[in-house]
Amino acid sequence: MMTSKEVRIADYLQQDCILCHVDAESRDKAIDLLVETLCSKIDGVDRGAAVQAVVERERQAPTVLAEGLALPHARLDGLVKPMLALATSHEGIDFEAVGEEPVHVVVLILTPKDDPGAYLRLMASLSKMLAAPHMITRLAAAGTAREVFGILTEGAEEVVVLLNASSVMNCNPITLDEGDTLASAIHAFCANRVLDIPIVDSDGDLRGVIAIEDLLDQSLPRHLLWMEDLSPIENFEPFSELLRKDSETKVADFMHDKFVAIGPSVPAIQLAKMFLMQHIRQIQVVEGRRFLGVVNLDSFSSQIFWA
Template structure:
């Protein structure tokens, strides 16, 4: 797949903001009450449809996972079939409120995002545009300190928040929380498979470049060579005799013996649809995100489907 060289002419995030949809320094202290009030505003100003039904959709999304995305910032959202364009309502709460019961910090900035159900990239584009704000620890406090809707709109405008024309792999990747090095042993791989409860582990070299993957299937085939699979009588190996040799030599066996050099990977700036393409072509459940060869993140199939179809 050819990768576009740039993401030009993006839409600005402030294009979605209507001052009438902003609750500036609201005294509302309940998450549910605040979401309902924001929805009522959108309904009054734009006729978005059945408010109780949309409220239930927003609450249902909350049950899938917390929408507090950064320190003091929450983005409740839902995909709605009754709208044809995204809508964003904004609320600031100087005193803060508990958005989810276990929030580390009270939420002071809430962005309620509604996107058309048939536009799977819309929410992801909005989140990508807001990434700069999420990186600032003081963003929520700064926004909550503004006293007018005009000042709040300017807050978002000054951030230069532009919606990309398409979502990149880097926009949806997850961090790599475990990996092996090409100098590790078979024992290290077995220990990691057991500890992480995964079926595939990336392997990097001393420079952090992705060199291959180790799979649980490959490990099993080391323990169970092909000739054993043709045996009609398994009585000679009922006590896992083939595994004994692996256990005896696991510390002196290098990963190279079970390393796969073919795997699914995309560059960090490739369109996210390339992730679906490479996983479908390779029948893979994990796609690695790299810059040149350096491993930066990964995208599992369940994570990809959630981002595109449900998040």
């Protein structure tokens, strides 16, 4: 298992697993090429099953993490240790991520199914390394696998990775402002299928949180909650009044300031305990009052159990 806090990319990426300027316009073609490259070096891993696992994961949640970069991944039975393969493209590869430009650098991550820490450490390490200024541009312009490998391993090869809240948080979640309207909140909840939305002010400070239950709470008068039979209310009349004022009512009227917030350095495993003990589904990550991101129970569980 990958237990060290130091990650050396060269330990998991071989030079002959780097494909420069691939002829692959689609996400699935690029994934197939990279999986084929890795499977030629792995015994006991079914290529078709591996491709299917990676593609299915991408369809559920595209891994375009930065402009021009995608990190598709899957956890598989039969792997002894994590393995990486990298492809670059001049023209760009359509990764079918809404609102994202074509991808020019793709890093495939395959890790053992029973080692979630390996996946999380590699993702954190690669995200940190590839976020360096002009890194994607340099990799995409490189003409040979040797040149790409040199760029990735130049300088200090060991990257210290601490699996903490910042490693597993969503740093770009849906947020609202106190001055936004109820209509905006309803659209955000429904269009993005989220249950909790942080309220962040213009300075980037966390002001509160609004949950979908807050809308229900404002809609139903207290006396109705004591009634056992609500069948006479056939047309959701209590909600009509709220909706008639949805463009006038502000989010500030609904948000609450009782939420769970932690710093970015809190160990990731501590979050699992918090989810269980406090029966919550979202944790806010802050530095002081400055909002950094969120960790949602569903995505956190996905990273541990499915990746």
